[in-house]
Amino acid sequence: MMAGLSIAITLLLVLLLAKPAGLYLYRAYSLEPTGLDRVFGPAERLIYRLGGIRPGSQSWKAYAAALIVSNGVMLLLVYAVFRTQAYLPLNPSGIANMEPRLAFNTTISFMTNTNLQHYSGESGLSYLSQMIAIVFMMFVSPATGLCAAMAFMRGLAGKPMGHFFVDLVRSITRVLLPIAFVLALVFVALGVPQTLEPSAAAQTLEGGEQTIARGPVASLLAIKELGNNGGGHMGVNSAHPFENPDAISNLLQMLLMLLVPTALPFAYGKLVGNPKQGRVLFVSMALLFVVMLGVSLTAEQEANPAIAALGYDSGQGSMEGKETRFGVPQSALYSVVTTASETGAVNSMHDSFTPLGGMVPLMNMMLNTVFGGSGVGLMNVLLYALMAVFLSGLMVGRTPEFLGKKLEGREMKLIALTLLVQPALILLPTAAALYAYPDTISNPGYHGLTQALYEFTSSAANNGSGFEGLGDNTPFWNLSTGIVMYLGRYVSIITLLAVAGSLAAKKAVPETIGTFRTDSATFGAVFLGTVLIVGALTYFPSLVLGPIAEQLTLKP
Amino acid sequence: MQLFASSLRISLVLMLLCGVVYNLAATGIAQTLMPHRASGSLIEEDGRIVGSELIGQTFTEPRWFHGRLSSIGYAADGSGTPNYAPSNPDLLERARQSALDWQAANPDVPLSEVPLDLVTNSGSGLDPDISPQGARVQIPRVSAATGIPQAELEQLVERHTAPRRLGLFGEPTVNVLELNLALREAASK
Structure with missing residues (x-):
């Protein structure tokens, strides 16, 4: 009862924040001068001068090139930090340099907004690495995603593309940095540590020794959630009491994760000059979200039948891998939020969820359209929207149009390519892993397949949560998921920018009575149908072999 | 080449801003205002x-x-x-x-x-x-x-x-x- 009410209030808060945040985003990236320039202009001009940047508008190719090259430079810088952290300052716990293949994986993981972690934060990274490598990337990675989304939306709206570095800097100065800074301090007030002191040594009540790892956690935590990054300071992420001390910090984390992804549809509606275009996408995604949440809550409310049969009071539901302060409802909600927003933070162990409870995060990542991550989520949603328009066009035998531009062969080829890449990145390596490296899988039976499937789905969708029982710090997993994360991120960004560039260059066709409207409830239904049909056709067989088979075999 | 150079410069500036300034400012304020919480x-x-x-x-x-x-x-x-x-x-x-x-x-x-x-x-x-x-x-x-x-x-x-x-x-x-x-x-x- 209380749980239901608390979830309803959480979702209501998300709803209340989404529209104002979306309008703010629209203003923050405006190509025209706005009042925000007075506040942020001086700092931004200083950064442009230090960075040697001359603002202006770029072609889609120049924009994409700047995105890829700058991200590449950042990858090299951070890789260098990981490989030399033992020699660098701020390493009070004496942590060694990171092994090359693990550093390869970790660097790509954070640059691509995935934050898959094959190391453990407490023992694998110095405080300096946490700060100038991890936190740095936690800012620039979602900033890059936001840039891509803004450029894509401008292209669809037939506006100039903008300038990558200007968008990048604005993402940080106007959106990510101010919000993260305030929230970091709020998190400290709730109990999250923020210190450069080494681990504390405690003498326990029973007379044992306890070493308590801590560090600059709060500043990392704020941007981890706001930027849909998801990588934790601590190994168990937001299940760790230092990284999520109570239900209020838990609530704030969920609001932060959903802030940008739910705001973007409204920014999009404003940008294309028709708020209904954004609203219909928002409502469609919210429907998917509610359905997923319902399945997850129902599944997790049930205790493991085999354990319940031993005679315990099983009223709490599936408690293995969950924290007492969150219980089942807040854990299930968090798992849906973190995968819908492609964040990847966890406050409970998805590996130990009931099979169907664990399938929901997996499906969220496979569909990758239930809001989705910073910027790229909306791009993926618009990809499906374009697909839906195309399919509708085929059915009535008319050249499909989107926002007054004709969708033709070139765009549809790019879209089809993008749609094919993700399942290829998930299913092929999963099959390879099951065949060649079954020894890295920790749980027997059908669940083992789900573990491998989850890892590659999470990588390809740039989510970063995991079924963490997987023995994933091996050369195979480090290299394979590294490549999957890289391609999962950049292929779709480039192809979709190309689509936007191509559409922007076309002449607008006048709207007629025969135009298929993309701002109506009908379109919302077609959009949802497209998402579900494409998703089901692609992934249903693997879900049957994994979580569904496991659920059917659970017996008391 | 010019793109590479400006990428490097802007990356270093942002690394300084988001990696160093942000973290140290948060640590300084947290340690001053809430030393018990901030220290674990x-x-x-x-x-x-x-x-x-x-x-x-x-x-x-x-x-x-x-x-x-x-x-x-x-x-x-x-x-x-x-x-x-x-x-x-x-x-x-x-x-x-x-x-x-x-x-x-x-x-x-x-x-x-x-x-x-x-x-x-x-x-x-x-x-x-x-x-x-x-x-x-x-x-x-x-x-x-x-x-x-x-x-x-x-x-x-x-x-x-x-x-x-x-x-x-x-x-x-x-x-x-x-x-x-x-x-x-x-x-x-």
Whole structure:
């Protein structure tokens, strides 16, 4: 009862924040001068001068090139930090340099907004690495995603593309940095540590020794959630009491994760000059979200039948891998939020969820359209929207149009390519892993397949949560998921920018009575149908072999 | 080449801003305004650290209230769980063993009153809390081991029960370390 009410209030808060945040985003990236320039202009001009940047508008190719090259430079810088952290300052716990293949994986993981972690934060990274490598990337990675989304939306709206570095800097100065800074301090007030002191040594009540790892956690935590990054300071992420001390910090984390992804549809509606275009996408995604949440809550409310049969009071539901302060409802909600927003933070162990409870995060990542991550989520949603328009066009035998531009062969080829890449990145390596490296899988039976499937789905969708029982710090997993994360991120960004560039260059066709409207409830239904049909056709067989088979075999 | 150079320059500037300035400013303000919280909410007694309010620790003797199962033995230099799938036979084996252990240590309390948080591994392996019911079912054992009357222990548990946040969010909890610190004080009276 209380749980239901608390979830309803959480979702209501998300709803209340989404529209104002979306309008703010629209203003923050405006190509025209706005009042925000007075506040942020001086700092931004200083950064442009230090960075040697001359603002202006770029072609889609120049924009994409700047995105890829700058991200590449950042990858090299951070890789260098990981490989030399033992020699660098701020390493009070004496942590060694990171092994090359693990550093390869970790660097790509954070640059691509995935934050898959094959190391453990407490023992694998110095405080300096946490700060100038991890936190740095936690800012620039979602900033890059936001840039891509803004450029894509401008292209669809037939506006100039903008300038990558200007968008990048604005993402940080106007959106990510101010919000993260305030929230970091709020998190400290709730109990999250923020210190450069080494681990504390405690003498326990029973007379044992306890070493308590801590560090600059709060500043990392704020941007981890706001930027849909998801990588934790601590190994168990937001299940760790230092990284999520109570239900209020838990609530704030969920609001932060959903802030940008739910705001973007409204920014999009404003940008294309028709708020209904954004609203219909928002409502469609919210429907998917509610359905997923319902399945997850129902599944997790049930205790493991085999354990319940031993005679315990099983009223709490599936408690293995969950924290007492969150219980089942807040854990299930968090798992849906973190995968819908492609964040990847966890406050409970998805590996130990009931099979169907664990399938929901997996499906969220496979569909990758239930809001989705910073910027790229909306791009993926618009990809499906374009697909839906195309399919509708085929059915009535008319050249499909989107926002007054004709969708033709070139765009549809790019879209089809993008749609094919993700399942290829998930299913092929999963099959390879099951065949060649079954020894890295920790749980027997059908669940083992789900573990491998989850890892590659999470990588390809740039989510970063995991079924963490997987023995994933091996050369195979480090290299394979590294490549999957890289391609999962950049292929779709480039192809979709190309689509936007191509559409922007076309002449607008006048709207007629025969135009298929993309701002109506009908379109919302077609959009949802497209998402579900494409998703089901692609992934249903693997879900049957994994979580569904496991659920059917659970017996008391 | 020009793109590469400006990429490098802007990356270094942003690394300085987001990596160094942001983190150090947050650390400085947090340490000045909220030193206890920012340093890990440590509990000190006579200048010695006995633990953190937020981090659980191992209790095995019958005279203490016990926390949740931890496959890492509450070693807080790390964190982790066994990540058992619900179908994992090892999980069932552990749950069976927990049932036997419970019956041996708490002959007066039937399994049907034992909530699942007492026999499952937490997410972090460091969970500082148990449910209020999880504390109450341990009262007969703790009372027998310490000689403190059950009624007094019930009051103690009541006092250390934290409600849902804002009356709504999360679950009611009992912080095991703080409860045991209070228990020790009660026992020394």
